[in-house]
Amino acid sequence: MKIIVLVKQVPGTDSVKLDPVTGVMVRTGKDTIINPLDENALAEAIRIKNTYPDVKITAVSMGPISAMKAIKEAIAMGADDGVLVSGREFAGSDTIATAKVIAAAIKKTGDFDMILCGERATDGETGQTAAMIAHYLGVPAQTYVSALEVLEDGVIVKRTVESGFERVQVTFPVLVSVNKDISDTGFPTLDGKLKAKKVEVPMLGNAELGFDKSELGLTGSPTRVVKIFSPKLSRDTIMVKANATMQPIDELMSFLVQKDVL
């Protein structure tokens, strides 16, 4: 069985601070990490590999050359190999344009049974790319998956939805986007680290994928950002100190009544 895991490189949010005055995020480091939910997807792939020995895991990432780091990390954690999709033409792509490129790159790597990826990334937070990739590959997308059971010819997924869970059975090939409940993220192993050093990770650029330039980057993106602004973060806060009396609570209650929320 061949599993593709999509790993997106995102800014490490641990080093992000909030400017209390402007409400803007200040990146204090240049560190990048694998999108946390993609690590969960990778962990699930590894769990499956541990149960079914003939599983091969390929990590695919689209991004600048530095995204190689994400692929090497994925290999260190247990992926067998990887593919980096990189090229200047791809910069500025919105989700549709990104999905087309990633789908084309996956096609290049041959047949697969399952694509595992995160339900959304912490940077763009659109959570759209996965389903779009599924479309361009002509496979069904199962989203928000918190548990997965491998069958002979497909999988049963448990989707976490608004008021409960849905169980859906689907045949291979399939794309599955996961949430945090799926499998706990793992750690790099010594073997994996050695392998990550040795393995040659091929790069795919537009020379290999052959898109018309008009389909890529900004020109290939139907959406346009027209304005960026800071939301008003600080509110006019009424502050009270708790004391042994009921007075602060009473004040809160009348505030809530006045705001029409009780």
Added chain:
Amino acid sequence: MSMYVNCSIAEAKNLSEFKGVFILGEQRDGKIQAVTFELLTWGRGIADDLGCELACVLLGDEIENLDEVILRGADKVFFIQDPIFKNFLTQPYSNAITRLVNEEKPEVIIAGATTTGRTVMPLVAAKTNTGLTADCTELTVDPDTKLLLQTRPAIGGNIMATIKTPDTRPQMATVRPRSAKQSPVDTSRTGQIIVKNYAGATTMTVEKFLEFIIDTTQAVSIEEADIIIAGGKGMKNAAGFKLIEELAELMGAAVGATRDAVELGWSTYPHQVGLSGKTVSPKLIIAAGIAGKIQFLAGMQTSDVIVAINKDPEAQIFKVADFGIVGDVFEVMPMLIETVKKIKASA
């Protein structure tokens, strides 16, 4: 496996052919879900600004009270009816919606940023080769260009971005549940219900729906709740976190938790609010024992009224709070619970 579809967005689409606003309603067990009525509020406003019709699209087998959608603002209902649509399945849903979009050519489509909307809309966008903006908190019509301006939080909620889809149609967006009030019933309204039967290729799928399991711990779903009581590491332990649950139950509220509280096992992931959890926007959220780290704030700072209880007066949560109580949660929460009990008893 099917063919890789490769067509360019530059392909000229006759934009003026596209008219009308669609909203994508949702049903479960044949009952129209509240998010549908919020979408009607958005849709009605946009349709009025554009001077066009508003249609509500619903997929299902049997659906109760279809008329209500008209009374709440739709001019038309497209009811795509088939047993396969009883439950959400990505292939039949996205195929059927795409088919309707190709037949009717709406200018704008709005869906909820729910698990369903956020799954099916990317598929429809890809199939119709147009843009989609996820998770909007505001939609307006540009008075000059008549384009839909789609505003959404980005980078962990620290920046708002306004996005448009100038050259392709439909213009598509998902909007956060609770970002608008439910459209009220107006019994004088009339409209048309059009039943679509798409049996055949459209309904074919390799997916099989097995079952829906209600999550009893999500008696009130956090994304749809009017009120959320959220707890963090300051609740000390699982027993302390029970105070959150107790107040929530009393107030008919949903329970929210920080990542730390979930990781410590005091609550479960469906309750996690924040960057790697759910984005919520209730009328009221009470945050107790929560520091207010940026990743948490990203998931809740658009809430209408924010109340914070923290013993540290410098805690960042107070920056976004409308009402802050500096104090020990183990003192304040029991008092709050008592007060709510009293109010309920006297009501």
